[in-house]
Amino acid sequence: MKVPKRIQPLIDDGIVDEVIRPLMSGKEAAVFVVRCGTEIRCAKVYKEASQRSFKQAVTYQEGRKVRNSRRQRAMEKGSRFGRKQQEETWQNAEVDALYKLAAANVRVPVPYGCFDGVLLMELVTLDDGQVAPRLNDIAMSAEQAIEDHYVVMQYVLRMLCAGLVHGDLSEFNVLVDDYGPVIIDLPQAVDAAANNHAERMLARDVNNMTEYYGQYAPELLETRYDKEMWALFEEGKLTPQSQLTGYFEEETELADVDTVMEEIRAALAAEEERIERMRESDE
Numbered sequence: 397m398k399v400p401k402r403i404q405p406l407i408d409d410g411i412v413d414e415v416i417r418p419l420m421s422g423k424e425a426a427v428f429v430v431r432c433g434t435e436i437r438c439a440k441v442y443k444e445a446s447q448r449s450f451k452q453a454v455t456y457q458e459g460r461k462v463r464n465s466r467r468q469r470a471m472e473k474g475s476r477f478g479r480k481q482q483e484e485t486w487q488n489a490e491v492d493a494l495y496k497l498a499a500a501n502v503r504v505p506v507p508y509g510c511f512d513g514v515l516l517m518e519l520v521t522l523d524d525g526q527v528a529p530r531l532n533d534i535a536m537s538a539e540q541a542i543e544d545h546y547v548v549m550q551y552v553l554r555m556l557c558a559g560l561v562h563g564d565l566s567e568f569n570v571l572v573d574d575y576g577p578v579i580i581d582l583p584q585a586v587d588a589a590a591n592n593h594a595e596r597m598l599a600r601d602v603n604n605m606t607e608y609y610g611q612y613a614p615e616l617l618e619t620r621y622d623k624e625m626w627a628l629f630e631e632g633k634l635t636p637q638s639q640l641t642g643y644f645e646e647e648t649e650l651a652d653v654d655t656v657m658e659e660i661r662a663a664l665a666a667e668e669e670r671i672e673r674m675r676e677s678d679e
Contacts, residue, residue: 400428402441402514411511412439419527423673424583429519429527437508440515442487442583486583487513493560493582500558500636502551503578523574531577531608532567532674541612548577548605549621549640552598556629557636560585561594565601567608568673588629595626596659600666620644 399407399415406412414431419438421427430439487510494507494517506518520528536544548570555562562569562585569581588594602622610617619642627644628634 400426400441402512403428403430403439406439406511406514406516411516415439422581425515430516432508432516436519437516438505438519440490440517442483442513442515444483483513487515489585490515490581490583493585496558496560497555497579497582500554502554502558503576504582505578505580520571520573520578520580528571528573528578530568531570531572534572536612538613541609542616544572544577545605545609545613545616548579548609549602549642551577551579552602552605552621553625553634553638553640554636555585556588556598556625557634559588561588561591561598562601563597564669566604566670566673570605596662598622598626599659600662604666604670618642 397415397417403412403415407415412430412432416429416431416436419427419429425440425442428439428441430437491507491510494504497504498506505520508516508518510516522528552562552565562579562582564581564584565579569579571578571580586594586597588598591597599622602625606616606619606621621640621642623644623646624640624642625634628638
């Protein structure tokens with residue numbers, strides 16, 4: 397097949413030996429199966445900012461800082477150099493998140509480095525060598541749904557303990573191999589302490605997964621892991637060993653109308669994203 401323009405430099409430098417086939421194309425990147433020596437891996441080629449359809453990127457980047465103060469000022473001013481740095485920060489965020497989450501015992505693809513907008517990482521496969529399917533492409537029993545939902549909630553908990561919220565977690569961003577769920581797609585991961593939208597994003601992540609698994613095990617729809625996790629996180633009591641129950645008693649005080657409206661708008665935007673992604677998946 398024709399080598400994608402952004403992968404060609406990796407072939408020239410001997411990092412990639414062959415592009416075998418395209419794997420999938422999403423809102424922020426296209427993924428290809430590649431050969432690196434004797435290893436079969438995947439190459440995630442990030443799209444240019446002007447070509448990405450990922451909405452509200454600024455919301456996700458809130459709280460992200462770079463060590464170089466000159467770069468940080470350029471990013472804040474939106475200069476040409478700053479936009480380039482913003483792109484690199486967006487791309488490197490996924491690599492950083494993958495390493496951090498692997499260390500926190502969250503199952504994610506093993507990263508091998510990011511080279512000029514191309515992320516090389518493990519190709520998650522089944523034991524027979526076939527590429528692992530996305531969660532939305534499989535069906536399961538109620539028992540399996542309950543088991544896998546619990547595993548994913550543990551991963552979300554460990555992410556939060558590591559200071560991160562996925563920010564776009566859904567059945568489209570989870571692979572399932574012979575050993576269970578694997579979390580993917582993390583360029584939009586947010587700093588749980590520094591991003592003012594982190595609580596809302598955590599709730600959306602948890603609710604997306606609960607609704608999906610809940611179609612197989614309806615009792616899961618009654619759980620409130622997001623509220624339970626966030627309450628413990630705010631109190632400084634959340635640890636990787638925290639035993640979650642899935643239940644949370646709401647305080648009976650008057651609702652903040654502005655917050656409620658923001659959550660409604662966010663839910664509508666998330667639903668639009670979900671419909672768009674289902675359309676892309678069908679194509």
